[in-house]
Amino acid sequence: MAVRVLFLGPLADLAGSAEREIPAPLDWLGLLDAVGPEVAGQLRDERVHIACAGRVLADKTTLTAGDGDEVALLPPVSGG
Amino acid sequence: MAVRVLFLGPLADLAGSAEREIPAPLDWLGLLDAVGPEVAGQLRDERVHIACAGRVLADKTTLTAGDGDEVALLPPVSGG
Amino acid sequence: MARLRLESPLDVRLTDSGLSVGEALAAFNAAQGGAGAIVSMLGKVRPDGDVKALELTHYKPLTLPGIQALADTARNRFSLTGAVVWHRIGVMVPGEAIVLVATAALHRRDAFAAADYLMDHLKSAAWLWKRERRADGWHWIEPRSQDHADLARWK
Amino acid sequence: MARLRLESPLDVRLTDSGLSVGEALAAFNAAQGGAGAIVSMLGKVRPDGDVKALELTHYKPLTLPGIQALADTARNRFSLTGAVVWHRIGVMVPGEAIVLVATAALHRRDAFAAADYLMDHLKSAAWLWKRERRADGWHWIEPRSQDHADLARWK
Numbered sequence: 001m002a003v004r005v006l007f008l009g010p011l012a013d014l015a016g017s018a019e020r021e022i023p024a025p026l027d028w029l030g031l032l033d034a035v036g037p038e039v040a041g042q043l044r045d046e047r048v049h050i051a052c053a054g055r056v057l058a059d060k061t062t063l064t065a066g067d068g069d070e071v072a073l074l075p076p077v078s079g080g
Numbered sequence: 081m082a083v084r085v086l087f088l089g090p091l092a093d094l095a096g097s098a099e100r101e102i103p104a105p106l107d108w109l110g111l112l113d114a115v116g117p118e119v120a121g122q123l124r125d126e127r128v129h130i131a132c133a134g135r136v137l138a139d140k141t142t143l144t145a146g147d148g149d150e151v152a153l154l155p156p157v158s159g160g
Numbered sequence: 161m162a163r164l165r166l167e168s169p170l171d172v173r174l175t176d177s178g179l180s181v182g183e184a185l186a187a188f189n190a191a192q193g194g195a196g197a198i199v200s201m202l203g204k205v206r207p208d209g210d211v212k213a214l215e216l217t218h219y220k221p222l223t224l225p226g227i228q229a230l231a232d233t234a235r236n237r238f239s240l241t242g243a244v245v246w247h248r249i250g251v252m253v254p255g256e257a258i259v260l261v262a263t264a265a266l267h268r269r270d271a272f273a274a275a276d277y278l279m280d281h282l283k284s285a286a287w288l289w290k291r292e293r294r295a296d297g298w299h300w301i302e303p304r305s306q307d308h309a310d311l312a313r314w315k
Numbered sequence: 316m317a318r319l320r321l322e323s324p325l326d327v328r329l330t331d332s333g334l335s336v337g338e339a340l341a342a343f344n345a346a347q348g349g350a351g352a353i354v355s356m357l358g359k360v361r362p363d364g365d366v367k368a369l370e371l372t373h374y375k376p377l378t379l380p381g382i383q384a385l386a387d388t389a390r391n392r393f394s395l396t397g398a399v400v401w402h403r404i405g406v407m408v409p410g411e412a413i414v415l416v417a418t419a420a421l422h423r424r425d426a427f428a429a430a431d432y433l434m435d436h437l438k439s440a441a442w443l444w445k446r447e448r449r450a451d452g453w454h455w456i457e458p459r460s461q462d463h464a465d466l467a468r469w470k
Contacts, residue, residue, distance in 0.1 A: 006374070008372065008374055008442075008444060009372055009444030009446075009455060010444070010446075010455040013455075047458070051374070051376070051377055054376035054377065056377065070376070072374050072376075072377070074374065074377075074442065075444065076457075076458040077439070077440070077441065077442060077443055077444060077458065078443065078444050078445035078446075078455065078456035078457065078458065079438070079439075079456055079457060079458050079459025079461070079462050086219070088217065088219055088287075088289060089217055089289030089291075089300060090289070090291075090300040093300075127303070131219070131221070131222060134221035134222065136222065150221070152219050152221075152222070154219065154222075154287065155289065156302075156303040157284070157285070157286065157287060157288055157289060157303065158288065158289050158290035158291075158300065158301035158302065158303065159283070159284075159301055159302060159303050159304025159306070159307050180341075181340055181341060181344050181353075182337040182338060182340050182341025182342075182344070183337060183341075185336055185337050185340050185355070186335075186336060186337025186338075187337075189336050189337070189357060189412075193362070193410045194361075194362055194410075195359060195361075196358065196359055196360075196361040197356065197357065197358055197359070198336075198355075198356070198357040198359070199354070199355065199356050199357075199430070200340070200353075200354065200355045200356075200357075201352065201353070201354050201355075201423060201426070201427070202344060202352065202353040202354075202355075203351065203352055203423065204350060204351055204352070204353070205351075206349075206350075206351040206421065207348070207349055255348045255349075257344075266361065268356060268358065268434060271356070272356070272427070272430070272431055275354070275427070276427055279423060
C-alpha cells in the first residue's frame with residue numbers, strides 16, 4: 001500500500017495534480033524528495049502546514065506516515 | 081378652539097389621562113399652571129422635553145401654542 | 161421566500177403586529193445584490209422571570225421621522241447601500257421581537273458598525289416609552305446610564 | 316416560515332448549494348426563544364468589476380471540525396445560547412452568499428461581539444482556499460495582512 005498525498009489550494013497547481021500516491025513509509029525528507037523542488041520549496045515555508053491522518057502536525061518535520069495514511073499539504077488560507 | 085396637550089409615557093399616569101384640551105393661547109407659564117403641580121414639577125426637569133406642532137422645542141420655556149396646535153410633553157425615553 | 165419586497169434602500173417601519181424576521185431579511189438580501197455584507201440584529205423581549213408583557217408607546221409625529229433621520233445618518237456615516245429598521249410598538253410578550261435592524265455595505269466592518277450604531281441610538285434617542293407588566297402591575301422603565309455610555313462610544 | 320428546524324444550538328455546516336438566509340434565520344429565531352438578541356452576518360460575493368466566479372476549496376477532515384471548534388469557543392467566550400455558522404464551498408457567482416453567521420445571547424453586546432469574532436476567525440483560521448476567475452483565468456487569493464490585524468483584536 002501507499003500514502004495518499006493531497007495538495008490543497010495553490011499547491012495543486014504547482015504539483016500538477018490534486019493528489020498522488022507515494023510509497024509508505026513516508027517521512028519529512030522522503031516527502032520533500034517525492035514532491036519535486038517547487039513544492040518542496042513551498043513546504044519549507046513556515047506558513048505551510050502538514051496534516052497526517054486528519055491532524056495538523058505541530059512540527060511538520062516529525063511526519064511519519066504509514067500505509068493508508070492521508071497526508072494533506074496545507075498552504076496558507078486565503079484572505080477575506 | 082383649544083390646544084391639545086398629550087402626556088407621553090409615565091406623565092400620563094401623573095396627569096391621570098393621556099391628553100387634555102387647554103384653552104389657547106398657551107405658553108410655558110400657562111402650561112405649568114394648567115397641568116397641576118405634580119406634572120409641572122416634572123416639566124421643570126431638564127430631561128423632559130416639549131414638542132409643539134410636531135417639533136421638539138430647543139427651549140421649552142419659549143412655548144407659544146395657538147388654536148389647534150398639539151403640544152406633547154415628552155419624558156425621558158426608557159432605557160434598553 | 162422573499163415574497164415581501166422592499167421598495168426603498170432605507171426601510172423604516174413602526175408596526176403594532178409581529179415582525180417576520182426571516183421574510184424581512186430574505187427580502188433585504190434580495191434587494192441588496194451589490195452588498196458584500198449584510199448584518200442584522202433582532203431584539204426580543206427576554207423571558208425575564210417576572211415580566212408578563214412589555215408595552216411600547218410612541219408619539220407618531222416624532223418617533224418615525226426620528227428613526228428615519230437616524231437611519232439616514234447611519235447610511236451616510238457608514239457608506240451603507242441600504243438599511244432596515246423595524247420597531248414594534250404596542251403590547252408584546254416574552255419571546256416576541258421588539259426591533260429588527262439590518263444594514264448592508266460593501267465591507268463587513270461598516271455593516272457591523274452601522275448595526276451597532278443604530279441599536280445604541282435607537283435605545284437612547286428614539287421617542288419610545290416602555291413599561292413592563294409584572295405580577296404586581298405595570299412599571300415604567302427608567303432611562304439607564306448604560307445607554308449614555310453606549311452613545312458616548314460614537315462621539 | 317421556519318420549515319427548517321435546527322436540532323442543535325450550534326449548527327455548523329459546509330454546503331455546496333445556496334444558503335437560504337431567510338429560512339435559516341427564521342429557524343434560528345424560532346429555536347432561540349430565550350435569547351434577548353440575535354445578530355447575523357451574511358457575506359456575499361461582491362460584484363467586483365472583473366470577477367466572474369469564486370471557488371472555495373476545503374479539506375474535509377479539518378475544515379468542518381475546525382469551524383465547529385471555533386463556534387464552540389465563541390459560545391463559551393460570549394455566553395451564547397446558540398450559533399449558526401454556514402459556509403459555502405464550491406463555485407459561486409457575484410451576489411451569492413458565501414457565509415452566514417448568526418449568534419444568540421441574552422444581551423446584544425455579546426451577540427454582536429461573537430458574530431464579529433466568528434467572522435474574523437473564519438476569514439483567517441478556517442481551512443479554506445479561494446480562487447477567483449477573472450477574464451484571464453483563475454487566480455488564487457493570497458493571505459492578507461489585514462486578517463492578522465483582525466485577529467489581533469481578540470488577543
